[in-house]
Amino acid sequence: MSQNIIQHIYRVNALRDLAGQLGLMPKIHQLQYWQCARLLISHDDLAKQQRYQKAMAFFVEELYGPKDFSQRDADLVRVIPxxxxxxxxxxxxxxxxxxSLNALSFxxxxAMAQYLTQHYPDSDIDRDNYAEAYRSVGRSEDRAHQIDIISHLGDQLAEVIKVRGIGMLISLSRRPAKMAGLLALHEFLERGFNAFKAIGDVQSFIHPVLNREKTLMQALFAEDLVLPQDNPLPKVHLEQGLF
Structure with missing residues (x-):
């Protein structure tokens, strides 16, 4: 398992380096921010419920967003064994x-950023050019796998929060982690644990998200979809902060 985790990190680092060389990082960050805003609109009812707010923020900011994960990833490679x-x-x-989700999503x-840069070099991302890029890039099997990973992650998180003493273990390790220069990694673990511990029934959050994302994916890949009039994506108005 440790080696798998390290390979995911190496994969995303290699992709980031390539994206930097191709000048794609600004467009990727814009895309990630737009996607986060779209997720919050699609799951607005969940995001507004207090018990789900931390979990939604964790998904958006720690797994999907344009945040710089380089320090966390470097920490992981150093201490994962x-x-x-x-x-x-x-x-x-x-x-x-x-x-794994982070690497596949990036x-x-x-791929989406490359398409948008080529076909809409001077345009901001909106629901119409996003839908066009999504369909043109394709990779439906990877999109379905992305959702499968979230499903499995939800199952694992539901079990993790039941492990006796893990909350105390994470809490007590904060000071040693900070002294060892591993604060970024510790904050990721602590935030994830606290977010899903607050829910209790993790599946009550994960299942609606999965069902809606599957429905949206299927609609975007439908052979009879006509753009822009049949675009199933919500309108996204980007604001200063996601939360």
Missing amino acids: KLAKVLPDKAMNAMNDAL DLDM
């Missing part, structure tokens, strides 16, 4: 899912 000896298997599986975002 040691973490594997301390954390339960369910926690390691959840971390593997999270990093890969797809990069």
Whole structure:
């Protein structure tokens, strides 16, 4: 499992380096921000419920957003073998899912950014050029796998929060993590645990998200979809902050 996690990190680092060389990072960041805003609109009813707010923020900011994860990833590569000896298997599986999702999402975002840069070099991202890019890039199997990873991640998180003593373990490790220069990694773990612990029933959050995202994916890939009039995406108005 440790090696899988490291490979996900190496993959996304290689993609980031390539995107930087191609000058795609500004467009990727714009795309990621737009997608985060779209997620919050599509799941507005969940985002407004207090018990789900931390979980929604974690998904948007820690797994999908334009945040710089380089320090967290460097921390992970450095200590993942040691973490594997301390954390339960369910926690390691959840971390593997999270990093796998991050790598696949960045890969797809990069492909979308390339299309948008080529066909809409001077335009901001909107629902119409996003839908066109989504369909043109295709990769429906990867899109379906992206949703499958979220489903499995939800199952693992539901089990992690039940592990006796893991909350205390994470809390007590904050000071040693800070002294060891691993604060970015610790904050990622602590925030994820606290977000889903607050829900209790993780599936009550994950299932609606999965069902809606599957429906949207299927609508975007439908053979009889006519753009822009049949665009299933919501209108997104970007504001200063997502939360």
